[in-house]
Amino acid sequence: MSSSATLDICNNIRNILNISDKLCFLVDEQQKIVFANKKALKALGCKKNEVLNMDLHLIYKLDGEESNKFQLKKSYPNLYQQSFQKLRTRNGEYIPISTKITLLEESGGRIWLFKSTIDVNNDTNKVDIKERDLYKDFLDFLPEMVCEADLRGNILLANKYALEKLGYTESELTAGIKLSDVFYPGEFQRAKTYFFQKINGTHPAPQEYLAQAKNGKTFSVLADFKISYKGAKASGLRGLMIDISSRKENENELAKEKAYLEDLIESAPEAIVQTENNNKIKRINNEFSNLFGYKPSEVIGKNIDQLITRDNYNEAESITKLIYKGKKVFTEGIRYNKNGEAIHVSISGTPINLNGKQIGTYGIYRDISARKKSEKVQKLIQNISTSVLVSPSLKDLLSLVKKELSTILDTTNLFIAFYNKSDHSLSFPFFEDQNDKFETVSAAKTITGFVISSNKPVLLRTDDITKLEEDGEIDLVGTPSKIWLGVPLRTGKEVFGVISLQSYDDDKLYDEEDLNILVFISSQISLAINKLRVEDNLKIAKIKAEQAAIAKEQFLSTMSHEIRTPLNAVIGMSQLLLSQNPREDQMEFLEALKFSGENLLSLINEVLDYSKIESQKIILEKIEINPEKLVGDILKILKVNADQRNNKFVLNVDSNVPECIVGDKVRLNQIITNLVGNAIKFTDNGQIGVEIKLESETEEGYVLKFAVTDTGIGIDKNKLDYIFESFTQEKSDITRLFGGTGLGLTITKKLINLQKGDIFVESTPGEGSCFWFRLPFLKGDKKNLKTTDQENEILKDLDGMKILIVEDNAINRLVARKFLEEWKIEVVEAEDGKIGVEKVKENDLDLVLMDLQMPVMNGYDATKEIKSMENGKYKDLPVVALTASILSGIQDEIDQAGLDGFLIKPFKSPDLYRLIKSHLRK
Numbered sequence: 001m002s003s004s005a006t007l008d009i010c011n012n013i014r015n016i017l018n019i020s021d022k023l024c025f026l027v028d029e030q031q032k033i034v035f036a037n038k039k040a041l042k043a044l045g046c047k048k049n050e051v052l053n054m055d056l057h058l059i060y061k062l063d064g065e066e067s068n069k070f071q072l073k074k075s076y077p078n079l080y081q082q083s084f085q086k087l088r089t090r091n092g093e094y095i096p097i098s099t100k101i102t103l104l105e106e107s108g109g110r111i112w113l114f115k116s117t118i119d120v121n122n123d124t125n126k127v128d129i130k131e132r133d134l135y136k137d138f139l140d141f142l143p144e145m146v147c148e149a150d151l152r153g154n155i156l157l158a159n160k161y162a163l164e165k166l167g168y169t170e171s172e173l174t175a176g177i178k179l180s181d182v183f184y185p186g187e188f189q190r191a192k193t194y195f196f197q198k199i200n201g202t203h204p205a206p207q208e209y210l211a212q213a214k215n216g217k218t219f220s221v222l223a224d225f226k227i228s229y230k231g232a233k234a235s236g237l238r239g240l241m242i243d244i245s246s247r248k249e250n251e252n253e254l255a256k257e258k259a260y261l262e263d264l265i266e267s268a269p270e271a272i273v274q275t276e277n278n279n280k281i282k283r284i285n286n287e288f289s290n291l292f293g294y295k296p297s298e299v300i301g302k303n304i305d306q307l308i309t310r311d312n313y314n315e316a317e318s319i320t321k322l323i324y325k326g327k328k329v330f331t332e333g334i335r336y337n338k339n340g341e342a343i344h345v346s347i348s349g350t351p352i353n354l355n356g357k358q359i360g361t362y363g364i365y366r367d368i369s370a371r372k373k374s375e376k377v378q379k380l381i382q383n384i385s386t387s388v389l390v391s392p393s394l395k396d397l398l399s400l401v402k403k404e405l406s407t408i409l410d411t412t413n414l415f416i417a418f419y420n421k422s423d424h425s426l427s428f429p430f431f432e433d434q435n436d437k438f439e440t441v442s443a444a445k446t447i448t449g450f451v452i453s454s455n456k457p458v459l460l461r462t463d464d465i466t467k468l469e470e471d472g473e474i475d476l477v478g479t480p481s482k483i484w485l486g487v488p489l490r491t492g493k494e495v496f497g498v499i500s501l502q503s504y505d506d507d508k509l510y511d512e513e514d515l516n517i518l519v520f521i522s523s524q525i526s527l528a529i530n531k532l533r534v535e536d537n538l539k540i541a542k543i544k545a546e547q548a549a550i551a552k553e554q555f556l557s558t559m560s561h562e563i564r565t566p567l568n569a570v571i572g573m574s575q576l577l578l579s580q581n582p583r584e585d586q587m588e589f590l591e592a593l594k595f596s597g598e599n600l601l602s603l604i605n606e607v608l609d610y611s612k613i614e615s616q617k618i619i620l621e622k623i624e625i626n627p628e629k630l631v632g633d634i635l636k637i638l639k640v641n642a643d644q645r646n647n648k649f650v651l652n653v654d655s656n657v658p659e660c661i662v663g664d665k666v667r668l669n670q671i672i673t674n675l676v677g678n679a680i681k682f683t684d685n686g687q688i689g690v691e692i693k694l695e696s697e698t699e700e701g702y703v704l705k706f707a708v709t710d711t712g713i714g715i716d717k718n719k720l721d722y723i724f725e726s727f728t729q730e731k732s733d734i735t736r737l738f739g740g741t742g743l744g745l746t747i748t749k750k751l752i753n754l755q756k757g758d759i760f761v762e763s764t765p766g767e768g769s770c771f772w773f774r775l776p777f778l779k780g781d782k783k784n785l786k787t788t789d790q791e792n793e794i795l796k797d798l799d800g801m802k803i804l805i806v807e808d809n810a811i812n813r814l815v816a817r818k819f820l821e822e823w824k825i826e827v828v829e830a831e832d833g834k835i836g837v838e839k840v841k842e843n844d845l846d847l848v849l850m851d852l853q854m855p856v857m858n859g860y861d862a863t864k865e866i867k868s869m870e871n872g873k874y875k876d877l878p879v880v881a882l883t884a885s886i887l888s889g890i891q892d893e894i895d896q897a898g899l900d901g902f903l904i905k906p907f908k909s910p911d912l913y914r915l916i917k918s919h920l921r922k
Helices: 003-018 038-044 124-141 160-166 170-175 187-199 245-267 286-292 304-308 313-324 369-390 394-405 447-454 462-470 512-531 533-578 584-614 627-644 665-681 717-722 732-738 744-754 810-822 833-842 859-872 890-897 909-919
Strands: 023-028 033-036 060-062 082-088 094-106 109-118 145-150 155-158 207-212 218-230 233-243 271-276 281-284 329-336 342-354 357-367 414-420 425-432 440-442 458-461 483-491 494-503 623-625 648-653 661-663 687-697 701-710 758-764 768-779 802-806 826-830 847-850 879-883 901-904
Touching: 003 023, 023 038, 033 038, 124 160, 145 160, 155 160, 187 207, 187 218, 187 233, 218 245, 271 286, 286 342, 286 357, 304 313, 313 329, 313 342, 313 357, 342 369, 369 394, 369 512, 394 414, 394 425, 394 512, 447 458, 447 462, 447 483, 447 494, 458 462, 458 512, 483 512, 494 512, 623 665, 627 648, 627 665, 627 687, 661 665, 661 701, 665 687, 665 701, 665 744, 665 768, 717 758, 744 758, 802 810, 802 833, 810 826, 810 909, 826 833, 833 847, 833 859, 847 859, 847 909, 859 879, 859 890, 879 909, 890 901, 901 909
Parallel strands: 648 687, 802 826, 802 847, 847 879, 879 901
Antiparallel strands: 023 033, 023 109, 060 082, 082 094, 094 109, 145 155, 145 233, 207 218, 218 233, 271 281, 271 357, 329 342, 342 357, 414 425, 414 494, 425 440, 458 483, 483 494, 623 661, 661 768, 687 701, 701 768, 758 768
């Protein structure tokens, strides 16, 4: 029995004692009075607070004993033992009494009940009988089951409530009922153990048992038994049993409901979290762990809003505040799992109340990512369907497709390819990629071609791509990807293209669900594209034109290479001979040789520049420029040519021209050099002027006006309209007289137009011409301008350096070697790439100068082998190309091969020096 239950029983006893006609006292082990009923207080003539904690001997006097004090012993009190004493009142009088002493127990220790009767005639038997009757009445008054039994288990006494509850009568009690009859089989053995513990002096707590009535009905009871004594010997049992069946039923029902609730929460398909009033997590269910990736041990005690929100914490906190105000909240939002991945969820929040007081909250989260994605897919399809009506061109349509796809998928690397069945080629009307850029390629052995031929969507990761390569299905084109997703685009059953997504660094970026989504919307994309493919013939013509342009470029590159290779020897040798202090008669020949070589190079460069501009392969730079210094330097370089024709230069720069502008320095140099060079070519014994003015200024930049005037032969007015056309000069004999390709002004105008500028000419035959142009520039910072010392770097000795020259042309090797030896560099030579690889192994080199087009092994393959051999030992060895090739894609090829830089032949010795110095290992 719990301490609270015992206390309740004792309180009930005190209430009963207060209505008894006996003088009743409760005394503790220190012989202090802890209770006196109203009858006793009246007999003593005292108030309650005067008696409490009073020593017992102050009011009781034992007959026949000299001392007023006595000791209460464990074996002393028996239920029917009587002791005759005197009771001393407040005024000192003694009242003869007979007293019965009974041992009780409270939760705090032993308590004795002193029950006294004022003795009138000292008739012990009458008193005993009357006391027993009163005791029986007292027991019958109790609302609990009370019984007494001997040590053999025979029930000697049972109150009225016990008999009614157990279903027995007084006569059946008299006939004999055993304790074992009122306990359910098996329970009595536990009770006997409890009895023996009591007899042995231990104090086990009250126990719960299953009692059994006469009719076999069982019910739960809380039982507490005391031992009764005769003298020092235990004589029987006295017990109190409380029917707790209703409470047990309630407890079982609560336990059942709790089990149902816990099972419901754990098996719920939604993520559920229970929080306390401080918003700290008290429990989570399995689905919460599945959805957000946290174990219970990782989250208990943490703030739920701080755990699963990021930049949307304020939104989550506002929801929590509403719930703690007693509101139920239903909304949608984004929450984040343990890995930081965003999840679209529906959120249901409700307060938890107990006895009218809020003690916490329940939060329920349901993953609605699939629904959100489905909604986005439906919206995407609708937008693509309507885009045909608003897209003026296929290019605009494909850009819109990309924009719509990016709402549900990562489109960082996306391309759409069209398949040309006639020549088995691919064109790419839309191509956005981090690494590659293609316009047309052969479909053979490409992954895109594989999708077209199989007519099936694919999701390939690195192992899948490797397997396709090993099986000979594909040969990779472009940068290898970690994951590649592609879906056919169809017209009916015929595949006309592919839409593809890929990633170079995350093989988990896409999954089968993403593939299914792309398949689902590909039909709508196909339909939209086909509606705008009315320009197919133009596209095919464009592809053929581009192929022709590529062929032209390759032809020009080949011719350039064939011309530049011997020209490199001519110009290089002339530079070397001029640096050897030749005789005066030799100087004239060498200067002529050098001039002719450079003139030929200039003609070649003009043709190639024109080709690049026509194919839109020019890329403009943005660097700081001092316009006055740039023009001044050009005039210094061209002064020799001007002097040969007895011409003078005049440079006029307005004071408001900025000192620093940002633009393409190389192109500006080329434009002014062309115009000044033309002025020199068509002027003798005259004057050539260059003027720079600031035409306008904005917050971002300037517009400058440049004018080049001369006093030369001039141009007829009827020729001015086509002076800038390709391969055109004013008169047919001008080419024979002055030389040139007729491309200089054409290139100049195209370069100016390319930079969003314009050019004009004014001329009078026999008096001269004025070419002026305007160009926009950005504002620059003077701190970033290169100094004269930086631009005109003095060639310093590179004594001790060791460089390998890999070149199949012996003369070009000789030229390069002579330049290097002048700088005290030790030179090693190789006539092809294969020998060059061996020379690298044999020598401790500082740098390799590599030709690209060579027999046996070209420079690209040689460089790849050098960089990869001996476990990367030579990975950091600088390898730079000396090439006569001018293909527009050379930079990409050089980068892919691992070359560290390149220099176009023919070159000047300062250019070679700077190339070497910039790439030598630190």
